[in-house]
Amino acid sequence: MTPASVRLVADRVVTVANDVIIDGAVDIDEQGLIADVGPETALGPPPPDRRVIGGVLMPGLVNTHAHTPMTLVRSVGDGLPLQQWLTDAVWPREGVMNPDDARVGMMLGSAEMLLAGVTTSCEMYLFEEQVVEAVAHTGGRLVMTPGIIAALHGDSFGTGGGRADAVAEFARRHHDPAGLVTVGVGPHSTYDLTPAQIGDLAALAGDLGTFVHVHLEETSVEHQRVIDQHGKPATELLADHGVFDVPVLAAHGVWLSDSDRAILSAAGAAIAHNPVSNLKLGSGIMDLRATLDAGIRVGLGTDGPASNDNLSLWQELALAPMLARAKHHDAGAVDAATALELATSSGAAALGLPVGRLEPGAPADIVRLDSDHPTLAPGLDEELITTIVFSGGPHVVTDVWVQGRHVVDDRTLTTVDLEPLVADAKIRAQRLADDS
Numbered sequence: 001m002t003p004a005s006v007r008l009v010a011d012r013v014v015t016v017a018n019d020v021i022i023d024g025a026v027d028i029d030e031q032g033l034i035a036d037v038g039p040e041t042a043l044g045p046p047p048p049d050r051r052v053i054g055g056v057l058m059p060g061l062v063n064t065h066a067h068t069p070m071t072l073v074r075s076v077g078d079g080l081p082l083q084q085w086l087t088d089a090v091w092p093r094e095g096v097m098n099p100d101d102a103r104v105g106m107m108l109g110s111a112e113m114l115l116a117g118v119t120t121s122c123e124m125y126l127f128e129e130q131v132v133e134a135v136a137h138t139g140g141r142l143v144m145t146p147g148i149i150a151a152l153h154g155d156s157f158g159t160g161g162g163r164a165d166a167v168a169e170f171a172r173r174h175h176d177p178a179g180l181v182t183v184g185v186g187p188h189s190t191y192d193l194t195p196a197q198i199g200d201l202a203a204l205a206g207d208l209g210t211f212v213h214v215h216l217e218e219t220s221v222e223h224q225r226v227i228d229q230h231g232k233p234a235t236e237l238l239a240d241h242g243v244f245d246v247p248v249l250a251a252h253g254v255w256l257s258d259s260d261r262a263i264l265s266a267a268g269a270a271i272a273h274n275p276v277s278n279l280k281l282g283s284g285i286m287d288l289r290a291t292l293d294a295g296i297r298v299g300l301g302t303d304g305p306a307s308n309d310n311l312s313l314w315q316e317l318a319l320a321p322m323l324a325r326a327k328h329h330d331a332g333a334v335d336a337a338t339a340l341e342l343a344t345s346s347g348a349a350a351l352g353l354p355v356g357r358l359e360p361g362a363p364a365d366i367v368r369l370d371s372d373h374p375t376l377a378p379g380l381d382e383e384l385i386t387t388i389v390f391s392g393g394p395h396v397v398t399d400v401w402v403q404g405r406h407v408v409d410d411r412t413l414t415t416v417d418l419e420p421l422v423a424d425a426k427i428r429a430q431r432l433a434d435d436s
Contacts, residue, residue: 002029006404007050009040011371014058016345016357018337018385026057028364032404037358053368053399056379058388059356060119060141060365060400061313062347065213065251065272065301067125068109069102070094072429074305082219082281090306092436101428102127106134108425109311111413114140116312116394117367119402122249122272122301122351124186124213128170132181139407139415141365143351145186145213146170148201150193164204171208180403182210182353184249189215190234191222199241202248211247211352214238217260218252219283235260244269249350251301253291254284261294270297270350273342275319277303288324289333299347314393317343321389336389368399 004027013024015037025040027047036043070090077089097105102125113121122143123131135142146167167185175183185205187198198214205212216234217223226234235256238244244267251272256264264271273286291298300316302308308315320342321334348356355365369388371379373396379387400408407415 002031002033002035004028004035004047005030005049007040007043007046008057008366008368009050009052009054010057010368011054012056012381012384013037013358014056014340014385014388015359016059016341018340020381020384022381024057026358026364026366028401028404032364034358034360034362034364036360055371055398056369056376056384056388057358058367058369059344059358060367060402061117061317061343062299062351062353062356063113063118063121063302063311063313064249064270064299064347064350065274065303066109066121066123066311067304068113068121068123068311069097069105069125069127069131070304070306071109071112071311072097072101072105072425072432074429075309076306078280081221082283083221085281085307093432096432096435097127099127099130101432103130103134104421104425104428106131107137107416108421109305110135110138110140111416111418111421113311113313114138114400114402114407115397115411115413116314117369117397117400118311118313119365119367119400120348120351120353120355121311122184122213124188124251132174135181137416138413139402139405141180141353141355141363141402143182143184143353144170144174145184147186147188148193149188150197164201168204168208171210175208175210177352182351183208184211184213186213189218189222190226190230190237195230195237195241195243198238198243202241202243202246206246211249212243213249214243214251216250216253217255218278219281220255223255233257233260235263239263239267247352249299251303252278252283252286254278254286256286256291258290258294261291261296265295268297270299272301272347272350273298273320274301274303274316275323276315277301277307279319280309281307285323285327287327288320289328292334292338297346297350298342299350300343312394313343317392318390336386339389340385364401364404366401367397369396370398
């Protein structure tokens, strides 16, 4: 293993879930990987660059489902049900969005996430080249799943410059498991594309050695529409068309049945749980406890900033266990340590990434929390994980490293000048509103 080039020394190091190291340190090598972690007294001699930073170090948060360029339509259409929200509020503005708008919207959202300690996001959106360009500027980790939507791409599969061909070429250019960008395939949903089309795209994902990212069972209206049209629920349709022959990340899963969960579990599929968006749109509450009990891997997602309306993931981190407890009338239904896993290691595993935990060999995606902030005080060791989950937030994040790069330093983004970025985003957002 490459010798450490930097040592971060903290009061506490949360390696994953409820594993807390007192007076700990994390060594980072020149490749941006964790060389060692543990009590500093148990580590070897420090490198010349030894930084005593105090506070709490923990893994970067992982946002498993987002449409981040929608920062430019943040908060639009509040109070509308999902389908009307899309057709009357969101799509008219997105319809006049250009590639450079998407780049600016993604850069703004990526900055928001990094400042909140979200080091990785999985994006489903169009303008995928501009999304990659934006995150290259901010320094985040990106899982890009180019969106495929029937209204735009329903007749463009196969050869001859179709959308599937474009996604395949994009993956060949950008998919880099050892780097900061990985690529999946993003068919929108079974109520948008046909099950056969999604099956074809799953075959493409298999050929590319990657995964399918698809909306699944978000609303009761969607659930019933698919049954009325095809005679069976969406999950069964996807299984019939071989979609689960490849890794699948299904966003939402609010209206899954027990038999649906059995299919997902047997296939090794994962769920991106988006509690805030589901609540704001009135879509319902996913049964997190039943999903975990079925053996399904779960990560947390914000969904888009038009239906959340923020990208920090901290609300999801607190709400997910609380909703599960309320649904089951059981204060122990989902504990704080499990919730933190959903936001870190479990979400990372759902994306096929080796992040979300602080251990030797893992990328150094690390967040520092201000343990002296009144929100986290007194922060006793026996309650530290619970305090982080239910009292944490962007306001306690001071520093962030992605692959060892210090991208947030003392609450300041080091990679992008925010003032002109925000000003540009405001102008573009107003133009979208005016032109839609």
